[in-house]
Amino acid sequence: MKPAQFDYFRPSSVEETLELLTDYGNEGKILAGGQSFIPILNMRMSEPECLIDINHLQELDYIKQEEGYLKIGALTRQSDLEKSELAANTVPILREASRFIGHSQTRNRGTVGGSLVHADPSAELPLTLLTLGAKVIISSADEEREAALDEFFLTYLTTDMMPDELLTAIHIPIDSIPKGYAFEEFSRRHGDFALVAAASMLDVDENGNVLGGTIAAGGIDAVPLLAEEEDFNVLIGQKLTEQRIKEVVQKMVEKAEPDSDLHASAEYRENLAEVLIKKSLHKAYQRATESGE
């Protein structure tokens, strides 16, 4: 298994990359960590004319707190996100979720931006960042734009990015981030893509009643699925009950179209979704009600 021939560019700045994308975006592809893309090239499922290797864009490799956001550069390695104290202190679910992405050896290369653009519906980061209300920053030679993640993922492995665009950063709003959080997934082997994954964020008042939050599930639809606000609202104003959780899950699953494939039947995926959402909600609730900080 060897990739077909391609021309190769190694830009050293975002500006150079955008120039190249203007000229070659249609025939060419960005190469980031390569952990999803190089297997595809090796199997010749894709034969682009040229590759634009962005691994030298150091300006896109950062994690910083600024203006009420945790800002993550698109080229930040997944292992750096996993190990970042700043990320763990401001948005602890990021570390919990990152540990499930592939293996330590693939996280050393794989990037945060690459995971979002690859847009696998059961991937950990798209799902987690969706529950956090994150937005992505996207540049082309002509303009810079922002996209909310719930509009970014279109279907399997497809986002709303144009061929001449580069994803440069992810911004997570952190000023009113819920205190309760949890990420849960099930995969056949440690490090495999999840069959189903779930992430929950919860805020709870001093009486233990739910104030607000979000839930998302991956692996049960063509895109990671965020609970709609009106569905989530079923949980608000009271303690978590099995009855209410079931109600929310049912509403989420109704809107999903899980696939039956080699790995699992649609029915099994729905079942797993219920189990994992419930588990993540309970864990998030427990963390939200823990005393102290």
Add this chain to the structure above:
Amino acid sequence: MIKKVESKEKMKIQTVINGKSYEKEVEPRKLFSDFLREDVGLTGTHVGCEHGVCGACTVLMDGKAVRSCLMFAVQADGTKIETVEGLVNNKTGRSLKAAFSEHHALQCGFCTPGILMSSVEFLNENPQPEKQEIKEMLSGHLCRCTGYTGIVEAVQQTTDGNSK
């Protein structure tokens, strides 16, 4: 203008492998795993699946364990690489090798070079790991012979103050 390397053209790269500097010319599509084996002659790095799943091709790039089959040789330009051949000069590497032998942590040995490289990075970062953490690190490697028990024991022994 940003330089374009044509698909049939060769690009000059410079990399330090196991402490020795190499200057070579390679086509852009050459996988780094093939470069190590064919162009440099270091056949200790094994190639199993060529899509990142088996871990046999794992090497250290600037100290980090990475899949050499999921990188192009041109991307190793300017980096420092360590392969299994370099472990003779590495204290942790030598202790690991001894422990692998002692615990029968290999049979056919196909997976072993990759596992040794991951273990070296892992022990550098976590000198006192839990057994569960060792298993998680090893989840990135497929071994079809040993059943892993010996491998876990060997890595564990290397952490238990035996890495002299």
